[in-house]
Amino acid sequence: MTKPTTDSPPILESRSHPFFTSKEEQRYIALGHEYPDFIYPAHPDAVQEGFAYLFSAGFRPPSGEDFDPDNPPMRRMGIPRRKMIGMIGIFRKIMKGMRQSWEDIEPYFGQLEPTPFEPKPGLWEELNGFIQKKWKDVRVGFTELPQQMIFKNKFTLFRYALIVSQEMKRDKIDKAPDLTAGKEVMRVYGSLGLVVNDIARWLRKQGVRCQSNHPLGGLTNTPTLAGKAGMGWQGRSGLLITPEFGPRVRLAPVFIEHPYFEFTDHRDHDWIEAYCELCQRCERECPGQAINSEKTVAIDNVPGIGALRTCIDRIRCFEFFSKTLGCSVCVKVCPFSEGGDIYERLKAVVQKRQD
Numbered sequence: 001m002t003k004p005t006t007d008s009p010p011i012l013e014s015r016s017h018p019f020f021t022s023k024e025e026q027r028y029i030a031l032g033h034e035y036p037d038f039i040y041p042a043h044p045d046a047v048q049e050g051f052a053y054l055f056s057a058g059f060r061p062p063s064g065e066d067f068d069p070d071n072p073p074m075r076r077m078g079i080p081r082r083k084m085i086g087m088i089g090i091f092r093k094i095m096k097g098m099r100q101s102w103e104d105i106e107p108y109f110g111q112l113e114p115t116p117f118e119p120k121p122g123l124w125e126e127l128n129g130f131i132q133k134k135w136k137d138v139r140v141g142f143t144e145l146p147q148q149m150i151f152k153n154k155f156t157l158f159r160y161a162l163i164v165s166q167e168m169k170r171d172k173i174d175k176a177p178d179l180t181a182g183k184e185v186m187r188v189y190g191s192l193g194l195v196v197n198d199i200a201r202w203l204r205k206q207g208v209r210c211q212s213n214h215p216l217g218g219l220t221n222t223p224t225l226a227g228k229a230g231m232g233w234q235g236r237s238g239l240l241i242t243p244e245f246g247p248r249v250r251l252a253p254v255f256i257e258h259p260y261f262e263f264t265d266h267r268d269h270d271w272i273e274a275y276c277e278l279c280q281r282c283e284r285e286c287p288g289q290a291i292n293s294e295k296t297v298a299i300d301n302v303p304g305i306g307a308l309r310t311c312i313d314r315i316r317c318f319e320f321f322s323k324t325l326g327c328s329v330c331v332k333v334c335p336f337s338e339g340g341d342i343y344e345r346l347k348a349v350v351q352k353r354q355d
């Protein structure tokens with residue numbers, strides 16, 4: 001058993017707000033403090049996760065009012081309890097998945113010294129076979145996780161990432177911003193949380209040390225990570241646009257100790273950025289006016305990505321997203337959400353303009 005490295009200076013700060021950080025996650029972060037030499041921490045330039053930022057001391061509300069940790073401004077916006085009551089079953093599933101993901105990795109603490117890497121030929125094919133047999137709407141990519149993509153004050157146990165996506169149904173998303181779309185968002189959050197836990201358990205049975213991360217227990221910036229892994233490209237809406245389902249997916253990672261699979265990294269989908277310049281539909285139709293025309297740089301020099309940029313005003317988005325329990329107007333109006341051959345048709349539009 002590994003002894004805690006008590007003489008090392010702490011490299012983490014537990015600053016996440018308890019409103020958005022479960023007690024299991026707080027315990028995970030506390031355990032990380034005991035083993036600072038064995039965890040994979042966020043880069044010093046890393047940014048705070050979206051929702052946690054809104055409850056942090058670093059949050060600057062547009063009104064300019066002072067931060068009060070006992071009554072943070074975003075809490076006063078109020079998430080509608082009446083709407084939440086109709087989704088109790090889904091929230092139970094979400095909570096179950098989140099708890100499971102933290103509990104499953106607890107045995108690793110105390111055994112975090114790196115183990116020798118022994119390649120496992122054929123494991124990628126076996127993993128994809130396992131996934132396709134169980135879930136027709138799940139896709140995966142594999143990449144190295146840059147520390148800049150880990151959220152501020154957080155860490156992972158391992159440095160490689162299997163990124164998992166799951167489709168949200170089009171007929172439900174088409175009802176946005178009605179609660180029907182919000183329920184679909186939450187349904188897939190719940191379902192994907194259990195999918196990544198299942199995949200992690202399957203991998204452990206194959207002798208792979210890994211850590212699943214619930215899509216609502218965010219340790220990393222998944223849309224950019226999935227873009228790095230070649231699964232699509234980040235659109236103006238900040239969401240990953242995939243060739244098959246457009247932005248109608250949710251994402252969650254499984255962190256893995258060794259590079260058992262070939263990286264799926266490529267930039268074949270980066271033309272999507274040029275299409276966004278022509279389209280701008282999500283920006284026009286966003287009910288929260290949360291999508292800016294210009295991108296701001298959040299972090300520079302991210303390995304495999306370049307600059308991490310965004311058009312999203314997360315304060316404005318969060319306000320509307322929480323009131324509707326999932327909003328999703330930007331997903332509904334995105335032409336890529338149509339699926340089918342739309343990816344190829346829009347690519348041809350961009351190519352024609354560039355010729």
Ligand code: SF4
Nearest residue numbers: 286288317327329330
């Ligand atoms: S989720 Fe809604 S509020 Fe947020 S960016 Fe999309 S359309 Fe705008």
Ligand code: SF4
Nearest residue numbers: 235276279280282334
């Ligand atoms: S709606 Fe248009 S601008 Fe927005 S992400 Fe989709 S393609 Fe890009």
